[in-house]
Amino acid sequence: MIDNIDLSLVDWSRAQFALTAVYHWLFVPLTLGLSFILAIMETIYVKTGKEEWRRITRFWMTLFGINFAIGVATGIILEFEFGTNWSNYSWFVGDIFGTPLAIEGILAFFLESTFVAVMFFGWNKVNKKFHLVSTWLVAIGANLSALWILVANAWMQHPVGMIFNPDTARNEMVNFWAVLFNQVAVDKFLHTISSSFLLASMFVLGISAWYLIRKREEQMAKRSILIAGVFGLLSSLMVAYTGDESARTVSKVQPVKFASMEALYEGKNNAGLIAFGILKDTDKKIGGKKVREFAFKIQIPGLLSVLTGGDNDSYVQGLKDHISGNEKLGIISTPEKMQRGKYARDVLTSYKRARLINDTAQIGAIKNVFKDKDFQNKYFRYFGYASIDKPEDVIPNVTVSFYSFHLMVVLGFLFIMIFSIALYLLFKGTISDNKWFLWIALLSIPLPYVASELGWLLTEIGRQPWIIQDMMTVSKAVSQISTGSVITTFILFAVLFTGLLISEVSIMLKQIKTGPKH
Amino acid sequence: MTAMISQAFLQHYWWIIISILASLLVFLMFVQGGQSMIYSLPKNNTQKTMIVNTMGRKWEFTFTTLVTFGGAFFASFPLFYATSFGGAYWVWIAILFSFTIQAIAYEFRSKPNNVLGKKTFDLFLFLNGSLGPFLIGVAVATFFTGSMFTLNQMNQVHWATHWYGLEALLNVRNLSLGLAVLFLARINGLLYIINTLDDEALTKRSVKGLITNSIPFLIFFLFFVISLLFSKGFAADPTTGTITVEKFKYMHNLIQMPVVLILFLAGIVCVLYGIGITVFRKSFSGIWFSGAGTILSVFSLFLIAGFNGTSFYPSLFDLQSSLTIRNASSSLFTLKTMMYVSFIIPLVLAYIWYAWKAINTNKITEQEMNSEEHKY
Numbered sequence: 001m002i003d004n005i006d007l008s009l010v011d012w013s014r015a016q017f018a019l020t021a022v023y024h025w026l027f028v029p030l031t032l033g034l035s036f037i038l039a040i041m042e043t044i045y046v047k048t049g050k051e052e053w054r055r056i057t058r059f060w061m062t063l064f065g066i067n068f069a070i071g072v073a074t075g076i077i078l079e080f081e082f083g084t085n086w087s088n089y090s091w092f093v094g095d096i097f098g099t100p101l102a103i104e105g106i107l108a109f110f111l112e113s114t115f116v117a118v119m120f121f122g123w124n125k126v127n128k129k130f131h132l133v134s135t136w137l138v139a140i141g142a143n144l145s146a147l148w149i150l151v152a153n154a155w156m157q158h159p160v161g162m163i164f165n166p167d168t169a170r171n172e173m174v175n176f177w178a179v180l181f182n183q184v185a186v187d188k189f190l191h192t193i194s195s196s197f198l199l200a201s202m203f204v205l206g207i208s209a210w211y212l213i214r215k216r217e218e219q220m221a222k223r224s225i226l227i228a229g230v231f232g233l234l235s236s237l238m239v240a241y242t243g244d245e246s247a248r249t250v251s252k253v254q255p256v257k258f259a260s261m262e263a264l265y266e267g268k269n270n271a272g273l274i275a276f277g278i279l280k281d282t283d284k285k286i287g288g289k290k291v292r293e294f295a296f297k298i299q300i301p302g303l304l305s306v307l308t309g310g311d312n313d314s315y316v317q318g319l320k321d322h323i324s325g326n327e328k329l330g331i332i333s334t335p336e337k338m339q340r341g342k343y344a345r346d347v348l349t350s351y352k353r354a355r356l357i358n359d360t361a362q363i364g365a366i367k368n369v370f371k372d373k374d375f376q377n378k379y380f381r382y383f384g385y386a387s388i389d390k391p392e393d394v395i396p397n398v399t400v401s402f403y404s405f406h407l408m409v410v411l412g413f414l415f416i417m418i419f420s421i422a423l424y425l426l427f428k429g430t431i432s433d434n435k436w437f438l439w440i441a442l443l444s445i446p447l448p449y450v451a452s453e454l455g456w457l458l459t460e461i462g463r464q465p466w467i468i469q470d471m472m473t474v475s476k477a478v479s480q481i482s483t484g485s486v487i488t489t490f491i492l493f494a495v496l497f498t499g500l501l502i503s504e505v506s507i508m509l510k511q512i513k514t515g516p517k518h
Numbered sequence: 519m520t521a522m523i524s525q526a527f528l529q530h531y532w533w534i535i536i537s538i539l540a541s542l543l544v545f546l547m548f549v550q551g552g553q554s555m556i557y558s559l560p561k562n563n564t565q566k567t568m569i570v571n572t573m574g575r576k577w578e579f580t581f582t583t584l585v586t587f588g589g590a591f592f593a594s595f596p597l598f599y600a601t602s603f604g605g606a607y608w609v610w611i612a613i614l615f616s617f618t619i620q621a622i623a624y625e626f627r628s629k630p631n632n633v634l635g636k637k638t639f640d641l642f643l644f645l646n647g648s649l650g651p652f653l654i655g656v657a658v659a660t661f662f663t664g665s666m667f668t669l670n671q672m673n674q675v676h677w678a679t680h681w682y683g684l685e686a687l688l689n690v691r692n693l694s695l696g697l698a699v700l701f702l703a704r705i706n707g708l709l710y711i712i713n714t715l716d717d718e719a720l721t722k723r724s725v726k727g728l729i730t731n732s733i734p735f736l737i738f739f740l741f742f743v744i745s746l747l748f749s750k751g752f753a754a755d756p757t758t759g760t761i762t763v764e765k766f767k768y769m770h771n772l773i774q775m776p777v778v779l780i781l782f783l784a785g786i787v788c789v790l791y792g793i794g795i796t797v798f799r800k801s802f803s804g805i806w807f808s809g810a811g812t813i814l815s816v817f818s819l820f821l822i823a824g825f826n827g828t829s830f831y832p833s834l835f836d837l838q839s840s841l842t843i844r845n846a847s848s849s850l851f852t853l854k855t856m857m858y859v860s861f862i863i864p865l866v867l868a869y870i871w872y873a874w875k876a877i878n879t880n881k882i883t884e885q886e887m888n889s890e891e892h893k894y
Contacts, residue, residue: 073621087604094596105586
């Protein structure tokens with residue numbers, strides 16, 4: 001009934017989606033953050049009437065335009081790849097997942113695309129206030145689109161508000177508000193947009209620092225640093241807060257991902273938070289998977305227990321708790337979940353067989369089983385485990401999860417420091433004299449990009465092997481097309497995206513060198 | 519009151535929304551039509567810049583409508599999304615590819631240090647302009663001519679050929695609709711150029727172009743419509759959902775839904791009227807008639823594809839796997855939720871109209887091209 005899938009097809013399909021997502025996310029955060037910075041700058045122009053602020057706004061708007069187009073270009077592929085490469089997924093959850101994508105188009109994309117035209121071309125065509133409103137609407141539209149796609153992604157991490165329908169063989173939405181206000185969605189949205197604001201602020205700060213190093217456009221640079229410094233500091237504080245909230249939620253709804261993020265194999269009370277650590281291979285194994293231990297670590301005792309459970313006596317679950325189970329904590333072992341998942345799949349298979357031969361008595365009886373809350377909660381919620389071959393397969397890549405999470409956190413604290421120093425030096429009036437800091441600011445431009453991509457790496461690799469947590473594995477979600485077709489399109493997209501990225505960076509550098517128009 | 523709304527009503531409601539989005543998309547492909555003529559229409563660089571800039575100020579609308587069309591199809595008829603996109607892989611990938619290269623071409627083409635050079639980005643615009651409308655036309659034609667797929671008990675698609683969608687290019691009827699859409703996009707592109715550019719020589723050339731593009735459009739469009747009316751169609755039994763082949767199904771649909779027939783004919787008349795007043799009366803308003811006509815005819819075509827118990831995505835390989843608005847739709851709850859969302863569409867249309875007017879108050883002149891800071 002559920003066909004065996006060629007693994008190389010799954011791998012190439014994943015590679016293609018990852019390629020598109022990674023490239024897309026190189027451009028989107030700047031759009032999300034810079035749009036608000038533009039709106040703030042233009043508001044100052046309209047309020048003060050000073051031409052210099054108009055010039056500043058238009059300069060950053062030019063850079064925004066270059067980046068915006070390429071974000072849009074990669075975005076369309078991402079949306080349609082759910083269908084082209086993950087068609088089984090698209091049917092299995094399309095009843096829920098499609099809704100945020102459609103709302104994104106209707107509510108957000110039109111707002112963004114309509115007013116971006118006014119923003120670019122309306123300077124001499126519409127009055128100041130209409131233009132300002134348009135700039136704000138572009139910022140709101142862009143961030144609204146982030147909301148809906150993140151709601152969709154959050155649902156994959158923590159599926160809520162739906163019920164399985166055996167007739168249609170898919171999950172169907174029963175509570176829209178549960179999907180929208182899913183705790184993972186709320187955390188993810190706030191964390192993602194604040195990190196995008198931070199990234200854009202660093203972009204503006206770094207480029208402005210370059211002008212100061214070159215002793216060019218000093219007034220514009222200092223004014224831009226003021227906006228970027230304040231916006232960036234507030235955003236980086238919000239990133240820290242929402243990141244903490246986000247991790248707390250992950251510990252509850254995706255405990256295996258959380259344990260991987262912390263490389264925590266053995267669950268414990270009074271668990272320490274790893275501030276810095278280097279992992280090494282050991283001879284120990286969980287099933288066929290090697291256990292990784294710390295070659296070196298600096299940890300803050302008890303803090304992980306405090307952060308996740310409220311006090312240092314709280315027990316933090318480890319990977320082994322989930323593989324072998326923990327009766328005391330009521331954690332079911334993975335082999336048991338696999339059994340339950342297989343039972344749920346068998347019930348579904350029996351239902352489909354009864355449908356085929358039109359055995360009405362059997363159809364009615366099995367339908368009642370599906371309506372039974374006990375069956376839903378104890379068996380069907382583990383449906384995806386039926387596709388798991390070995391218990392240890394539910395452990396994601398610990399190395400990638402651990403390093404991506406910890407590097408992201410370290411960078412987060414670094415950003416708070418950079419924005420604080422920028423504002424301190426600016427208000428002290430010595431920012432132009434402190435070349436060391438200007439160089440740090442300039443060289444830091446790529447760091448928020450790294451942090452942002454690491455965040456997605458953790459989100460997506462940390463969720464493996466699931467495409468929908470506990471319900472569907474990635475290998476069962478893939479479209480059954482030829483591997484050769486996917487390899488060909490992967491190469492096509494890789495060449496195209498790389499070419500466009502090189503072109504974008506080159507144009508951007510030239511525009512920065514040219515500077516604002518006088 | 520909402521408790522009384524049935525799933526059948528909402529399936530029809532959402533097919534209408536999909537049809538509206540599709541018809542708006544085909545109209546907005548005047549942008550692609552204009553792009554497909556950047557090598558042949560302008561006589562000099564200034565004219566080329568003017569054409570690129572008038573199209574460039576609207577490309578986002580076409581792009582966004584395509585994305586929303588995809589999103590709305592996913593939300594309302596997810597089985598189509600899974601089946602067609604996951605099976606006719608190459609057609610959709612080619613469409614996506616052509617739109618991806620369009621999105622950056624406008625912004626990058628005239629910027630210094632763009633690495634690939636202006637000529638490459640102009641080629642991107644030309645490729646999107648030619649391939650985009652043609653391939654979308656071919657993909658939509660399969661709504662009538664069918665595809666080779668089967669669905670298993672879990673509604674998972676298996677494509678029955680190894681061409682994964684490329685086989686659609688071997689069907690003459692698909693090709694004829696693809697070419698008709700391309701030439702219609704070019705006609706609308708010319709009418710939009712006449713409406714928005716202040717350049718006498720270019721207007722004269724555009725009027726000539728209207729005549730040369732109208733002839734192939736009429737040939738391909740009439741061929742498709744006549745073959746459609748006399749072809750077999752795929753009917754779904756209203757009670758059991760069983761699919762059968764019915765002779766002259768689409769002709770029956772037009773006769774049994776006279777309102778759709780009237781809209782379809784009115785659409786064709788409007789397109790011809792838009793061309794006629796531009797060629798014979800030197801009017802600048804042809805785009806609005808032709809645009810309205812495009813919307814009406816595409817809207818009607820979609821209605822005869824999905825309404826009146828018709829399979830809108832027939833399977834030639836396994837008839838009973840064919841998709842109808844009944845078996846491919848989302849659940850009642852989701853369709854209802856989406857219905858509330860759709861109430862905002864008039865507001866969206868209103869602000870698009872307002873912003874469109876604000877930008878298009880005056881025609882684009884050569885002088886403006888020389889002074890505009892944000893220029894493509």
